[in-house]
Amino acid sequence: MPGACIGGMIGTSCSGTNAARYGTMRENVLGLTVVLADGTIVKTKQRPRKSAAGYNLTGLFIGSEGTLGIVTEATLRLNVKPKFENVAVVSFNTLGDAASTVAEIVQQGIAANALELLDDNMMKYVNESGEVTTKYEETPTLMLKLGGNSKEAAKLTTNTVKEICKRHKSNSFRFAETEEQKFELWNARKSALWSTIAHGKRTVDPDVQVWTTDVAVPMSQLAKSIEQTKAEIQAAGFEHSFVGHVGDGNYHALILFKNVPEQYNAAKKLVQSMVDRAIADEGTVTGEHGVGYGKRDYLVEESGEDAISLMRKLKLALDPNRILNPDKVFRIDPNEPEQEGH
């Protein structure tokens, strides 16, 4: 994620386009130094690559959104970049075809370094953005990073993936030819949010708002989940785009709306529906954005009151005076009424 800092990434258990291969922050932090609410300084772990010694304190602080302690140091795992990497752009007629392609790539155990899905609108906004020198087809598209330790290995993987794409009715399979094109292309993917806002400013309202939210579902539910969510947003008449880290079953909806209460409330309802669907599909209310204030009620829906009350016990054991980011993730007092805003 452009602009993300390590501390914030630890706070939300962040991930992004490379998580399909390298994991999220949970898999990439070896140890933390944390200042607790009472001022105690704890080092959760030295730097072995694995450990079965004691409670997994590192894992408890990652994703706790600053509610359990303040992280002052982190030891990160280093991953090795593959020596050779191709970036491919594959266009499809339907989101379903693109999603089933990803499912087969994952099921075959092919270690793609990134598997990104962009919907028709997102491709349009990328074309409009001026960030790319080529025009791309404005249909559901996969952007793939396929690598290996030798040119031959990278080629082998690429050919296998190409065959899978064809079997799932891909329209075209194009490579970024040069290092510049690779950079340009991945950069276009990274600026999805800004391209979508730019489009909204031109076509919706100069003061356009964007509701950006994410869920993650089991791979088998992915195509259906995205298609139904997109159909609902479309039917409600909102401009929107979708991007997904689909190798992890994780996708984002970006809903553009005017800065008026009716539109805000309508957008909120669409998000609620997307989250309800993810929960019904045995997924999660957020794959990487975190809960904050905005998804506290959804978290209760996903995890149940008993799990939240367990989280509350942990919070109060570590921070009895509620001084660390109080009421983020869950309400400390379960009877507090819902607040406005997200």
Added chain:
Amino acid sequence: MPGACIGGMIGTSCSGTNAARYGTMRENVLGLTVVLADGTIVKTKQRPRKSAAGYNLTGLFIGSEGTLGIVTEATLRLNVKPKFENVAVVSFNTLGDAASTVAEIVQQGIAANALELLDDNMMKYVNESGEVTTKYEETPTLMLKLGGNSKEAAKLTTNTVKEICKRHKSNSFRFAETEEQKFELWNARKSALWSTIAHGKRTVDPDVQVWTTDVAVPMSQLAKSIEQTKAEIQAAGFEHSFVGHVGDGNYHALILFKNVPEQYNAAKKLVQSMVDRAIADEGTVTGEHGVGYGKRDYLVEESGEDAISLMRKLKLALDPNRILNPDKVFRIDPNEPEQEGH
């Protein structure tokens, strides 16, 4: 690990020969159903492949050795086995050469499916065991699983690894030719403990005891750590063997001793020294065996009193009556004197 059950593996955050590629239980459990000390039943997560929703309860219970709740259900991640896999046996003159080979394989980002180190004694006990039809060289040895999605891909990886081994002065590089040989070979690795005990019964005492223990250290410290530990055990005159999941910097020492207090105490001192060395090398007192009663004091040494007191707070928040595996991992009362036994 032969004989391991899923519940126990969750309890200790277990791993084994395949963890270098597929991770430990921490990376392979998606969600748990847990009965808490007060009878509440909590489901930590549905089954998305990733989630940033709420505290990482799944990760808290994994490796907590039954002290925080009783796991009654687990949802596991499924990994895809590579379609083609070679098993190779590579012998070296020194442990240092074998360990530096592993470091280079890991640094080059080669995804070996398993990287196992066996010392000269372990190879001898394997030969003696009657489990293998071929005799292996009785020198430090790597057993490797190298795979790929096509024959070509597996061959490419294998050739690269072969070159690395040669550069680090390997004496021989042999493949298991048939499926039977692969099975036999990996089976020999798996029965390391039984082969060592069998050797001890013949040569040390019919009532021989084995102290089996593990540590994990950063890769850069691995060769030195194993060599120094082995030298100490040898100097103390104990029969022993070493096996290591060296792709993770994790190794096991198996010390054979007679069932008399003097030998028990001497073995204990050697383990203490191995653990002290791991801590000094920024490692951990156990990579996969867990703490139990035996390594409670070592855990204090590794993590410090403040980290233990944080674990104690978590324990007492969830189990105020101390009914779940009390005093495992750490003493609930820090002033309780040390007990006998391990």
